[in-house]
Amino acid sequence: MDTIGVDLHKRETQLCIGQADGSITEQRIVTSRERFTAVLGHRPPARILVEASTESEWVACHLESLGHEVIVADPNYAPMYATRARRVKTDRRDARTLMEACRAGTYRPAHRLSAARRHVRAELAVRDAVVRTRTRYVALAKALVRRDGLRVPSSAAEQRVGAHLAALAGSPTLAAELAPLLTLLPPLNAKIAAADQRLAELEHTDPSVALLMTAPGIGAVTASALVATIDDVQRFASAHQFEAYLGVVPGERSSGELRRIGPITKAGNRRARWLLVEAAWRILRSKDPASAPLRAWARPIAARRGPRIAAVALARRLAGILYAMWRDSVPYDARKVRRPRRAPGGPAS
Numbered sequence: 001m002d003t004i005g006v007d008l009h010k011r012e013t014q015l016c017i018g019q020a021d022g023s024i025t026e027q028r029i030v031t032s033r034e035r036f037t038a039v040l041g042h043r044p045p046a047r048i049l050v051e052a053s054t055e056s057e058w059v060a061c062h063l064e065s066l067g068h069e070v071i072v073a074d075p076n077y078a079p080m081y082a083t084r085a086r087r088v089k090t091d092r093r094d095a096r097t098l099m100e101a102c103r104a105g106t107y108r109p110a111h112r113l114s115a116a117r118r119h120v121r122a123e124l125a126v127r128d129a130v131v132r133t134r135t136r137y138v139a140l141a142k143a144l145v146r147r148d149g150l151r152v153p154s155s156a157a158e159q160r161v162g163a164h165l166a167a168l169a170g171s172p173t174l175a176a177e178l179a180p181l182l183t184l185l186p187p188l189n190a191k192i193a194a195a196d197q198r199l200a201e202l203e204h205t206d207p208s209v210a211l212l213m214t215a216p217g218i219g220a221v222t223a224s225a226l227v228a229t230i231d232d233v234q235r236f237a238s239a240h241q242f243e244a245y246l247g248v249v250p251g252e253r254s255s256g257e258l259r260r261i262g263p264i265t266k267a268g269n270r271r272a273r274w275l276l277v278e279a280a281w282r283i284l285r286s287k288d289p290a291s292a293p294l295r296a297w298a299r300p301i302a303a304r305r306g307p308r309i310a311a312v313a314l315a316r317r318l319a320g321i322l323y324a325m326w327r328d329s330v331p332y333d334a335r336k337v338r339r340p341r342r343a344p345g346g347p348a349s
Contacts, residue, residue: 005098049102216291217279293337
């Protein structure tokens with residue numbers, strides 16, 4: 001079977017085709033379904049290696065429809081690039097490196113999300129973009145009214161800021177400045193509400209989302225983001241692997257007897273990690289009895305290191321709990337939360 005390395009880019013793609021007789025063919029083509037079909041559609045089934053990227057999924061699906069075996073590889077796996085020269089990097093060298101890694105098997109397959117999970121991730125990305133747009137508009141409107149000695153109540157939720165702005169007794173000039181923002185805020189609020197409603201429906205259609213929502217601080221948005229990011233919890237052998245994948249474990253740079261533990265790695269999906277930290281803050285500020293063991297666990301950390309580090313530590317603890325719930329298909333049970341460790345001869349820590 002031929003082995004093909006595909007160095008994929010937005011506009012053009014470099015191919016390196018290693019044939020069974022040892023000969024190598026290199027070709028640069030436009031990144032399109034038509035060109036992939038024209039170049040690889042007539043070839044016998046081959047094994048193709050492509051790095052995971054924005055375009056990799058549709059390219060992999062199209063090449064599979066042509067009869068080829070496609071492997072989407074994790075670009076963070078260093079052994080895959082062992083034959084690449086460090087001082088010179090070109091698309092041709094990268095494509096050949098991928099072809100040789102495919103031939104030698106020195107790659108780590110990346111997890112390919114199902115179509116349903118990819119759709120949820122797209123919905124979440126669009127929702128985040130709309131929410132950020134509304135936040136910028138609200139911040140600008142508040143700055144404009146403050147310039148004229150007026151103020152919107154700081155406790156006002158963003159979806160109600162438009163009504164507060166319209167009720168202000170400002171000058172005609174201020175009203176003209178705010179008019180475009182007041183026109184745009186209602187449609188944005190409607191789009192966000194519609195997105196929240198679609199995500200909330202996942203509680204009834206996706207058992208994994210419904211299961212995670214039984215944990216304190218976890219709503220439909222956070223649960224759907226985690227499920228869409230992880231897709232299959234069984235691919236993680238332990239809670240630590242799950243936490244590391246989400247980037248909420250401390251980084252480490254150690255050598256010999258010297259051990260340095262630093263901030264969290266922030267690897268993986270940024271949205272899922274941020275939502276976990278927000279869930280941890282909700283738990284810390286909540287008075288819900290179900291979350292009392294988690295607050296008790298984080299309280300000594302907050303006393304020693306401050307509330308921000310305690311929130312991140314609680315996010316990591318929460319990730320481990322969600323992993324166990326999802327793996328075992330059991331709802332949250334506050335009685336199973338481990339109590340804080342006690343230092344020898346001292347108070348809980």
